[in-house]
Amino acid sequence: AQRLVRTLCPHCREKCEPDAEAWKQLVRPWTAQTPAHMWRATGCLECRDTGYLGRQGIYEIMPLTETLKRLVSEDCHISALRLQAMKEGMRTLRLSGAQKVG
Numbered sequence: 001a002q003r004l005v006r007t008l009c010p011h012c013r014e015k016c017e018p019d020a021e022a023w024k025q026l027v028r029p030w031t032a033q034t035p036a037h038m039w040r041a042t043g044c045l046e047c048r049d050t051g052y053l054g055r056q057g058i059y060e061i062m063p064l065t066e067t068l069k070r071l072v073s074e075d076c077h078i079s080a081l082r083l084q085a086m087k088e089g090m091r092t093l094r095l096s097g098a099q100k101v102g
Helices: 020-027 066-073 078-087 093-101
Strands: 002-008 014-016 038-040 052-059
Touching: 002 093, 020 093, 052 093, 066 078
Parallel strands: none
Antiparallel strands: 002 052, 014 038
């Protein structure tokens, strides 16, 4: 899966303290360490007071390993397949986006 997301304007973005509870909601049901700082949109002439300038892709890629091929051929449940893929290094679309926040 892939999505395009807006990127913060590098000319006017402001550093802010991360909200630990909001971070937990963003990455749930998984856990990821809260970043030391985050950025927020403010707006300037460069971005026409929107706070955003450009777009960036976020991706969910699942390399098909031998273990995953076996699970697919065994007609396993999708949640078991996703869990195994995460164990083998797949990042979900949600986590990929969260990684770009910090």
